Amino acid sequence: MYKNVHIVGLGSYHPERILHNNYFENHFEKYNLTDHAKGLARKLGRNRRTLANEGENSITMSYEAAIRAINNANLTALDIDAIICVSDTPEYLTPCCALILRNKLGAANATNVFDINNDCIGMITGVDIAARYLKTDKKYKRILVIGSIVMSNFAREDDLVMYSCFSDGASAVILEAKEEETLRGIIDSKMYTDCEYNEYIRFPVCGLTNMWKDETDEYDRKIKWDPFDFSFLSDKWVNLITGILDENSLASNDIKHYFMSQFSKTDLNLTIEKLGLGEDKAIFIGEKYGYTGCTSPFMALEEKVQSYKFKENDLSIFCSVAAGYTMAALLYKW
Numbered sequence: 369m370y371k372n373v374h375i376v377g378l379g380s381y382h383p384e385r386i387l388h389n390n391y392f393e394n395h396f397e398k399y400n401l402t403d404h405a406k407g408l409a410r411k412l413g414r415n416r417r418t419l420a421n422e423g424e425n426s427i428t429m430s431y432e433a434a435i436r437a438i439n440n441a442n443l444t445a446l447d448i449d450a451i452i453c454v455s456d457t458p459e460y461l462t463p464c465c466a467l468i469l470r471n472k473l474g475a476a477n478a479t480n481v482f483d484i485n486n487d488c489i490g491m492i493t494g495v496d497i498a499a500r501y502l503k504t505d506k507k508y509k510r511i512l513v514i515g516s517i518v519m520s521n522f523a524r525e526d527d528l529v530m531y532s533c534f535s536d537g538a539s540a541v542i543l544e545a546k547e548e549e550t551l552r553g554i555i556d557s558k559m560y561t562d563c564e565y566n567e568y569i570r571f572p573v574c575g576l577t578n579m580w581k582d583e584t585d586e587y588d589r590k591i592k593w594d595p596f597d598f599s600f601l602s603d604k605w606v607n608l609i610t611g612i613l614d615e616n617s618l619a620s621n622d623i624k625h626y627f628m629s630q631f632s633k634t635d636l637n638l639t640i641e642k643l644g645l646g647e648d649k650a651i652f653i654g655e656k657y658g659y660t661g662c663t664s665p666f667m668a669l670e671e672k673v674q675s676y677k678f679k680e681n682d683l684s685i686f687c688s689v690a691a692g693y694t695m696a697a698l699l700y701k702w
Contacts, residue, residue, distance in 0.1 A: 370549070372553035373499040377439075377542030378539075378542075383429070385418065385420065386417070386419075387417050388416045389406070389414060392531070393406055396532070405532055408529070409533075412654065413633025413655045416656065417534075418660075419535060426459045426538070429518070430514045440542075445476075447510055450481065452494045452498055452512070453465040454486070455483070457519060459518075466514075469514065487661070488662050491539065492686050495541060499543060502545040514541075517538075527592075539663035551701070554698065556698075559697075564693075566692045566693075568596045574588040621645060622683055624678065626685050630667070684700045684702070685697055685698065
């Protein structure tokens with residue numbers, strides 16, 4: 369018998385405030401960057417962005433996504449044994465956001481609640497951690513993993529990448545442990561880290577110890593993205609994916625669908641092409657919602673399952689990249 373971990377519930381929240389490409393093209397006129405904004409939107413695959421309204425934050429959006437996931441799984445909040453919150457823009461540092469959400473959801477039986485931040489691979493990391501709890505500790509049957517991002521409040525207005533390409537939103541996944549005779553569910557994970565680019569992105573730029581000093585300018589309290597060449601992205605993704613496939617005696621065409629980072633349509637398509645596959649193997653929703661950081665592979669999953677029903681033994685890979693940089697891949701069997 370195997371103790372398998374299955375995805376049994378999904379839920380996403382997309383804010384109602386929508387901005388299209390022309391807004392950002394007009395915005396960057398004052399920086400003489402309109403042509404750059406147009407070119408970046410084409411490369412990354414952007415048509416519109418969904419941004420938080422006044423009063424919305426990572427807690428409010430996480431709550432909405434979690435409720436959707438719980439309802440989708442035909443469960444109640446009392447069925448959840450643990451909550452993992454994932455965000456690089458958490459509304460609070462103390463107490464942890466997972467504890468606050470436990471209270472808001474009424475998840476009184478969730479005895480283990482904590483936050484993690486692994487930037488844009490955070491939800492893959494959170495799901496991986498949850499799966500290891502569920503596989504090894506009989507106290508846990510279901511774990512809720514919630515990811516959220518509210519980058520619109522923290523992006524510098526002269527930053528092409530952060531200001532014009534990122535969006536806000538939240539996604540939630542419910543994982544459940546099941547005893548079965550065949551190995552399925554979350555099968556394996558693989559990580560990769562290269563620290564070469566760690567100084568190009570900082571948030572807050574000034575560091576928390578300097579955040580509220582009078583001499584610290586608001587500009588330095590926001591996020592910094594210094595331009596750098598990330599043309600390596602598709603090759604490194606291919607190496608990571610090929611590695612997890614090899615370790616599980618699989619080929620790239622054994623995978624039914626790849627749920628990739630939604631940061632760059634060009635790099636996503638290059639990755640799939642280098643794996644010897646067609647573009648239909650990986651859904652891209654970045655033109656619809658913008659880039660939503662850690663949530664993006666699971667928002668892509670939710671979008672896909674609305675139009676396609678995975679069959680038993682179908683295989684999927686989740687894969688993304690985070691600032692600094694780190695990469696993560698997760699192998700899942702339906």
